[in-house]
Amino acid sequence: MKKVFRKELMDLIPYKPGKPIADVQREYGLDKVYKLASNENPLGCSPKVKNAIINALDNINLYPDGNATLLKEKLSSITGFPTSQILPSSGLDEMIDQIAKTFINDGEEAIMSDHSFVRYIGTTKMMGGVPVIVPMKDGFVFDLDEMLKRINENTKLIWICNPNNPTGTMLSEDQVASFFSKVPEDIIIVYDEAYREFATHKDFPHDSLKFLRKYPNIIIMRTFSKVYGLAALRVGYTIASEEIIENLNKIRPAFNVNSLAQVAALAAIEDKDFVEKTIHNNNIGKEYLYKEFDKMNLNYALSQTNHIWVDVEKDAQEVFVNLQKKGVIIRPQVGNFIRVSIGLAEENEYFIKCLREELGK
Ligand SMILES: Cc1ncc(COP(=O)(O)O)c(C=O)c1O
Structure with missing residues (x-):
């Protein structure tokens, strides 16, 4: 069967999107799950x-x-x-x-x-x-x-x-x-x-x-x-x-x-107002997260986007799984790096609370 497919496909893996909220709810029996994994707009749309x-x-x-x-x-x-x-x-x-x-x-x-x-x-x-x-x-x-x-x-x-x-x-x-x-x-x-x-x-x-x-x-x-x-x-x-x-x-x-x-x-x-609100929410959330990462002595890259790349000093895959169990979906990257999308204040705060528990900081 292998020969019927174009040779280029042999070396390809499907794109892995951020895990959907419903999947995590089902998997861990959780009511509330925050998704900070796909750089989506936390305010919804206009x-x-x-x-x-x-x-x-x-x-x-x-x-x-x-x-x-x-x-x-x-x-x-x-x-x-x-x-x-x-x-x-x-x-x-x-x-x-x-x-x-x-x-x-x-x-x-x-x-x-x-x-x-x-x-x-x-x-x-x-x-x-x-x-x-x-x-x-x-x-x-x-x-x-x-x-x-x-x-x-x-x-x-x-x-x-x-x-x-x-x-x-x-x-x-x-x-x-x-x-x-x-x-x-x-x-x-x-x-x-x-x-x-x-x-x-x-x-x-x-x-x-x-x-x-x-x-x-x-x-x-x-x-x-x-x-x-x-x-x-x-x-x-x-x-x-x-x-x-x-x-x-x-x-x-x-x-x-x-x-x-x-x-x-x-x-x-x-709707320029909506765009402004989104950017405002992002800037506030970003400053809050920077401050919390600083308190934990974690290194991160200064962001010009709606997400932050952070070195959590622990295997990112492990942190990803453990945060998921608490109802937060982030995106593990290479080594000890995670990418977290900037959410609403309550999402950011809950993420930080869970990250502190996970890292013992
Ligand atoms: C850098 C970059 N380019 C393109 C895309 C794809 O965006 P779209 O939702 O328009 O397909 C994404 C999605 O996350 C992205 O991060």
């Missing part, structure tokens, strides 16, 4: 989104607008790029696959960092590409100089996530600008901004679109899953040159962004 979805329910017998025309037009008005340079997708997850399918030929290399979004590896391998994994520098930041050194005639693409998941760390405007200027223009740079709205640092490149105006080999990806709280609906978008968008669009599944997701994204854009 009430405006809920109304928009209710109004759109009457039409779910109809196929969605496959072109997502209204959403594209709205995104065009807020980015200043024409609709021909914008492509909505069923989350960035779908776009990451589409990018790999569009660019990576068998044996071509894709450069990425060792602690970055795990989907970059799988999708590169899926196309028969070779992931070139560059270790991070001290402080869990991308080693851009080393990434540049790893470019060769076989390099097709570079995956950059800023601010980064899972470390929460960022590249500054100057670092990004210098890197982009040094990458040859026939190499695609995928610039994943899933967490851009949470970045508060003054040196963060808040206006990444200016780089796209200068370098047509950049693909910028953004999502509605995080600050807008629409993770279940699956909607994100990509901005790139007309030529890149045209080619990505050739392999786009028809009707990829469903109609509820389209209206929800449009409504979410309008």
